[in-house]
Amino acid sequence: MAMIRFENVTKRYRGTAKPALDRVSFEVLRGEFVFLVGASGSGKSSCLRLILREDTPSSGNVMVLGRDLRTLANRKVPYFRRHVGAVFQDFRLLPNKTVFQNVAFTLQVIGSSRAFIRQAVPEALNLVGLGDKQKRMPHELSGGEQQRVAIARALVNRPQVLLADEPTGNLDPATSIDIMQLLARINANGTTIVMATHEAGFVDQMQRRVIELRGGVMLRDERHGRYSDTSGLPQLQPEQIRGAAAAAALTAVLELQREVGIEPTVTDAAIATASANGVADAVASSAPVPPSHSAGTGEPQHATPEGQEARPRTQPVPLVDRAEADVAELGLADRLGLGGSQDDEVGPTS
Ligand code: ADP
Numbered sequence: 001m002a003m004i005r006f007e008n009v010t011k012r013y014r015g016t017a018k019p020a021l022d023r024v025s026f027e028v029l030r031g032e033f034v035f036l037v038g039a040s041g042s043g044k045s046s047c048l049r050l051i052l053r054e055d056t057p058s059s060g061n062v063m064v065l066g067r068d069l070r071t072l073a074n075r076k077v078p079y080f081r082r083h084v085g086a087v088f089q090d091f092r093l094l095p096n097k098t099v100f101q102n103v104a105f106t107l108q109v110i111g112s113s114r115a116f117i118r119q120a121v122p123e124a125l126n127l128v129g130l131g132d133k134q135k136r137m138p139h140e141l142s143g144g145e146q147q148r149v150a151i152a153r154a155l156v157n158r159p160q161v162l163l164a165d166e167p168t169g170n171l172d173p174a175t176s177i178d179i180m181q182l183l184a185r186i187n188a189n190g191t192t193i194v195m196a197t198h199e200a201g202f203v204d205q206m207q208r209r210v211i212e213l214r215g216g217v218m219l220r221d222e223r224h225g226r227y228s229d230t231s232g233l234p235q236l237q238p239e240q241i242r243g244a245a246a247a248a249a250l251t252a253v254l255e256l257q258r259e260v261g262i263e264p265t266v267t268d269a270a271i272a273t274a275s276a277n278g279v280a281d282a283v284a285s286s287a288p289v290p291p292s293h294s295a296g297t298g299e300p301q302h303a304t305p306e307g308q309e310a311r312p313r314t315q316p317v318p319l320v321d322r323a324e325a326d327v328a329e330l331g332l333a334d335r336l337g338l339g340g341s342q343d344d345e346v347g348p349t350s
C-alpha cells in the first residue's frame with residue numbers, strides 16, 4: 001500500500017523564478033525506509049513540508065495515507081497529522097516544558113485522555129532510552145538526548161509515517177550513530193520513514209532506497225542506493241563521519257538481526273574496522289587512502305579529493321535486505337507490524 005504518493009508535483013514559492021520542486025513523482029510503500037538526498041536547496045524540506053501538509057503544491061497531487069491532501073479541509077489537518085510524525089534538525093522542543101510535558105503536549109492538544117497520556121508518554125520515552133529523564137528540562141539534555149525527546153514526541157501517537165528532516169544535522173558523529181540506529185529500529189518495527197540527509201555514510205551503508213533531488217528535479221530513485229551515484233556531488237561528508245556512520249549502520253543491522261532472532265552476519269570486529277577506518281581516513285585528511293580489504297563489510301570508502309568524481313567503491317552488502325528476507329521467511333512480519341493486516345487503516349476518517 002502506498003503511504004505517500006507524489007504525482008507530478010511542482011512547488012513554486014512566491015517571488016521565485018525557478019520552482020523548488022519540478023514535476024516530482026514517486027511512491028513510498030508501507031514499511032519502507034527512504035533517504036531523500038541532494039544538495040542544500042535541492043527541495044528536500046519542501047518535499048517533507050508537502051507531505052506534512054504544512055504547504056500545498058502549485059500543481060500536481062500529494063497523497064498521504066490514501067488521502068488527497070489537496071481536498072483535505074484545514075480543520076482536518078490536525079487529525080491527519082496524528083498519523084505522520086516529524087523530527088527536524090533543530091529538535092524544536094518547548095524550552096519551558098519538561099521532557100514529559102514536551103512529549104505529552106501534542107497529545108493534550110488533540111484532546112487525548114489523561115490516562116492515555118500517562119501511559120503513552122513513558123512508553124515513548126522508554127522506546128528512545130530516556131525513561132529516566134522525564135522531569136528534565138531540554139537545556140539539561142545533550143543534543144542527542146534532545147533529538148530523542150523529539151523522536152519520542154513524534155512517535156507517541158504511533159504514526160504510520162515518520163518524516164525526518166536532517167535529524168543528525170546538528171549532532172556529532174557518535175551521537176548521529178545513535179540516532180540513526182534508533183531510526184533503523186523504529187523502521188524495523190514497521191514505521192515507514194522518509195529521511196532527508198547529507199550523511200553520505202549512512203546512505204551508503206544502509207543500502208536503502210534513495211531518492212535524489214537536484215534543483216527541484218528528481219535525478220534518481222534507487223531501491224538500494226548510495227548517497228552519490230556517478231554524479232560526484234560536492235557535499236560528500238569527511239571520511240571521519242563516513243567511517244563512524246559505517247559502524248553505526250552495521251551496528252544497527254546487527255541489533256536488528258539480534259532483535260528478530262536471526263544469526264548475525266555482522267561481527268563486532270567488522271564494526272570496529274569500519275569505525276577505525278574513519279579515524280585513519282581522518283588522520284590522512286585529504287590524501288587518498290590505499291584500499292584495504294576487510295571481508296564481510298565491503299571495502300572502506302576512500303577519501304575523495306575535492307573536484308574529483310566521487311565514485312562509490314564499496315561492494316554492495318545487502319545485510320539489511322537479507323534481514324528483511326529472513327524476517328518474512330520466519331513469519332515475523334506480523335509480529336513486527338510489517339504485515340498487511342492493517343491495510344484498511346488509511347488514516348483519519350473523521
Ligand atoms: P533543501 O531542504 O533541500 O535544502 P528546500 O526545500 O529548503 O531545499 O529549498 C528548495 C528551494 O526552495 C531553495 O531554492 C529555497 O531557497 C527555496 N525555498 C524554500 N522555502 C522557501 C520559501 N518559504 N520561500 C521562498 N523560497 C523558498
Ligand code: MG
Pocket residue numbers: 041044045046165
Ligand atoms: Mg532542508
